[in-house]
Amino acid sequence: MKITHHPTDETLAAFVNATLCEGNTLVVATHLAHCPACRKAVREMSEVGGGLLDKGETTPISDGAREKCLAKLDAVPPEPTEAGTPMPEAERPMSLVSLYEDGKWQWVGPGVYRKFLDVPSLEGTRVFMLKAAPGTRLPDHRHVGTEWTCVLKGAFIHDHGRFGAGDFDEADDSVAHNPYVEEGEECICLVALNGEVEMTGWLGRLIQPLLRL
Numbered sequence: 001m002k003i004t005h006h007p008t009d010e011t012l013a014a015f016v017n018a019t020l021c022e023g024n025t026l027v028v029a030t031h032l033a034h035c036p037a038c039r040k041a042v043r044e045m046s047e048v049g050g051g052l053l054d055k056g057e058t059t060p061i062s063d064g065a066r067e068k069c070l071a072k073l074d075a076v077p078p079e080p081t082e083a084g085t086p087m088p089e090a091e092r093p094m095s096l097v098s099l100y101e102d103g104k105w106q107w108v109g110p111g112v113y114r115k116f117l118d119v120p121s122l123e124g125t126r127v128f129m130l131k132a133a134p135g136t137r138l139p140d141h142r143h144v145g146t147e148w149t150c151v152l153k154g155a156f157i158h159d160h161g162r163f164g165a166g167d168f169d170e171a172d173d174s175v176a177h178n179p180y181v182e183e184g185e186e187c188i189c190l191v192a193l194n195g196e197v198e199m200t201g202w203l204g205r206l207i208q209p210l211l212r213l
Helices: 009-016 022-034 036-055 065-074 096-101 202-210
Strands: 106-109 112-116 125-132 141-153 156-158 161-163 168-171 187-199
Touching (some): 009 022, 022 125, 022 168, 022 187
Antiparallel strands (some): 106 112, 125 187, 141 168, 156 161
């Protein structure tokens, strides 16, 4: 597994500081489960932050904030002995294996299915798994809000490159693209979507009322 797309430093810092909603936290943690480089970065950020706290003045924090932060840090495993070694199955966030098995897939469009996850998130954020058949091409679209995606299986391609298993795609309202699924294997992703997906081409606008994104 070669991971080439990662969360920004700002996103990893927000993860360390426990300022992300649960849905976005889950998507970042899922990437960390596959990516030794980002796990190392998270540990380093945690160590630097801890050192700064030791030197600074103490400030009261809200009830439970410390425990939430420590729980997220505890979920980051030690650095693997071999580069690219994924997190052991038993330590993966929300037991990713169960995400494949629980619940039913809902039809979204031709060759595309979705499964919502019961994850507490900010208002307007939906967390779901998205499954698309090999060769499926989505119409041109943009995001009115943000969409964070971690690929679990297969790969999709758009203007910003190829995204395979473990890769993290961080899109916002400045991004417009038309991703398609690589041939040979279905693509399954974990997604935290805040806002709406807006179709931009004439075909997309024509079929948008039929889609359930």
